[in-house]
Amino acid sequence: MNSTESQEAQELRFKRIRRLKRWMRPLPRRSNIHNYPVLKWFAETAYKRAFLWSFKGKAIKPALFWGMVISFSPLVGIQMLVVFFLALFTRANLPIIVALQWISNPFTMGPIYFADYKIGRILLELAGFKSKKNPLLSSEYDWSNFKLNDLWELLDTFPPMFVGGAVIGVFFGVISIFSYNVLAKLYKKPQITK
Numbered sequence: 001m002n003s004t005e006s007q008e009a010q011e012l013r014f015k016r017i018r019r020l021k022r023w024m025r026p027l028p029r030r031s032n033i034h035n036y037p038v039l040k041w042f043a044e045t046a047y048k049r050a051f052l053w054s055f056k057g058k059a060i061k062p063a064l065f066w067g068m069v070i071s072f073s074p075l076v077g078i079q080m081l082v083v084f085f086l087a088l089f090t091r092a093n094l095p096i097i098v099a100l101q102w103i104s105n106p107f108t109m110g111p112i113y114f115a116d117y118k119i120g121r122i123l124l125e126l127a128g129f130k131s132k133k134n135p136l137l138s139s140e141y142d143w144s145n146f147k148l149n150d151l152w153e154l155l156d157t158f159p160p161m162f163v164g165g166a167v168i169g170v171f172f173g174v175i176s177i178f179s180y181n182v183l184a185k186l187y188k189k190p191q192i193t194k
Contacts, residue, residue, distance in 0.1 A: 016187070020055075024095065042084055052087055052094040057184065063092035064176040067100030069169035074113055074161040079104070112168075117157055120164030131160065 046052055051059055066086050070079055079101045087094045104112050117137065124131060134157050135141055 045088075046084070046094060049088065051091045054093060057180075059091060059093040060096060060180060061177050062090040063087065063094075063096040064100070064180055065170075065173035066090055066092060067097040068103075068173035068176055069166065070097075071100050071103040072112060072116065072169035072172065073165035074116060074158065076104075076109065112165075113161060116161040116164035116168060118164065119167060120160030120162065123163050123167060124160055131156070 067083060070083050070086065075082055080098060083097045083101060084094070086092065087097050114137075121131060121133070134153060137157070
C-alpha cells in the first residue's frame with residue numbers, strides 16, 4: 001500500500017468519525033450526564049464506568065437489544081431508570097440504550113401500547129389463558145360516561161401489554177443487532193475511489 005492510498009484511507013476514517021460525532025451530539029456523554037433529570041443522581045457512578053461510554057460492538061449490541069425490549073414495554077415514567085441499571089448490569093452503551101427510549105414518546109405511545117395489548121392478548125389466548133377484552137378499549141364504549149375511577153379497569157391490560165411488549169421488543173432487538181452486524185461489515189470495508 002503506497003502513501004496516497006494510506007492517506008486516503010485515513011481521510012475516509014476521519015470523515016466517518018466526524019459524521020458519527022455529529023449524530024451523537026444530543027446524546028448523554030460522560031461530561032454532561034448530570035444534566036439529565038433521572039440520570040443526574042447516578043452521574044458519579046456512570047462517570048467511573050468506561051464501558052457505559054464504549055462504542056465497541058460488545059457494548060453496542062446489548063444496548064440495541066435491551067433498549068428495544070424496554071422501549072416497547074409499558075414502563076412509562078421509569079424507562080430511563082430501568083435502562084440505566086440494565087446498562088450497568090449488561091455492560092451496555094448508555095447513550096444508545098437511553099436514545100432508544102425515545103421510540104416510545106407521547107406521539108407513539110398510543111399505537112405501541114395498543115399493539116402490545118393486541119399481540120399480548122393473542123399470545124396469552126394461544127397459551128390457554130382466557131381474558132376478556134377491556135371495555136374501555138372497545139369501539140362501542142360510551143366516552144360520555146367516563147369517570148376517573150374507570151382508569152382502574154385498565155389494570156387488567158398490563159399482563160397482555162407486558163407479554164406483547166416483550167415479544168415486539170425482542171423481535172426489533174434481534175433485527176437491530178442483525179442490522180448492526182451488516183452495517184458494521186459494510187462500514188469496515190475500505191471504499192477508496194480512484
